[in-house]
Amino acid sequence: xxxxxxxxxxxxxxxxxxxxxxxxxxxxxxxxxxxxxxxxxxxxxxxxxxxxxxxxxxxxxxxxxxxxxxxxxxxxxxxxxxxxxxxxxxxxxxxxxxxxxxxxxxxxxxxxxxxxxxxxxxxxxxxxxxxxxxxxxxxxxxxxxxxxxxxxxxxxxxxxxxxxxxxxxxxxxxxxxxxxxxxxxxxxxxxxxxxxxxxxxxxxxxxxxxxxxxxxxxxxxxxxxxxxxxxxxxxxxxxxxxxxxxxxxxxxxxxxxxxxxxxx
Numbered sequence: 001x002x003x004x005x006x007x008x009x010x011x012x013x014x015x016x017x018x019x020x021x022x023x024x025x026x027x028x029x030x031x032x033x034x035x036x037x038x039x040x041x042x043x044x045x046x047x048x049x050x051x052x053x054x055x056x057x058x059x060x061x062x063x064x065x066x067x068x069x070x071x072x073x074x075x076x077x078x079x080x081x082x083x084x085x086x087x088x089x090x091x092x093x094x095x096x097x098x099x100x101x102x103x104x105x106x107x108x109x110x111x112x113x114x115x116x117x118x119x120x121x122x123x124x125x126x127x128x129x130x131x132x133x134x135x136x137x138x139x140x141x142x143x144x145x146x147x148x149x150x151x152x153x154x155x156x157x158x159x160x161x162x163x164x165x166x167x168x169x170x171x172x173x174x175x176x177x178x179x180x181x182x183x184x185x186x187x188x189x190x191x192x193x194x195x196x197x198x199x200x201x202x203x204x205x206x207x208x209x210x211x212x213x214x215x216x217x218x219x220x221x222x223x224x225x226x227x228x229x230x231x232x233x234x235x236x237x238x239x240x241x242x243x244x245x246x247x248x249x250x251x252x253x254x255x256x257x258x259x260x261x262x263x264x
Contacts (some may be wrong), residue, residue, distance in 0.1 A: 015067030033128030059131035064097035087197040135246035138162035138218040143240035153177040158195030181227040225252040233257045
């Protein structure tokens, strides 16, 4: 079964990430349009149903991400463990990405993380398919300091797609923003590489133009947008959030929001 973001998306069949994205989309937050392939359907996706769903999205390219039922809790985020595939340009590519997602959920990295975080039940995963955002810059925002728990926001960002920040491939720029939305400190890194879309699908690592390496990858306007959107996510979910986002054409898109995971 395929469930669009405009439909009721129960956590127990679309996983936490898919459930949260549907709620955000329905609340009017800037989430790229998409749908979920349920935990049962991802076992053997219906290609005709998938073709119809992709036709409704009318995207030039797609992002395909995992969404586990046990994912994105306050004690187990599965960040960097489960799989994403970006800039997929064909229906066959989306089907292949869904198969990869299912395999990754059964891989030793996922089962080992489940064991360390004391996740008792077997990991069940669905797939999320969204229109792909070819971002100029992207990264993460924590509504509480991830190291100290202090009540300010921390933004980390780099040029290109967010995988560069999430997977630690590049040292990111870093800003601290007060609860009132004021930037109180900044660190601009030497960002030597970026992850960018390939012309014929997929992504690649690319050197950053020397003129941009030490240039801030976010404007003050984008930081202010992020601050406002983060507050909207906190109101929606009722707790401080760990948010993944992307900037394209001076617009901020939200691609994930989850509770800040305990480090204990």
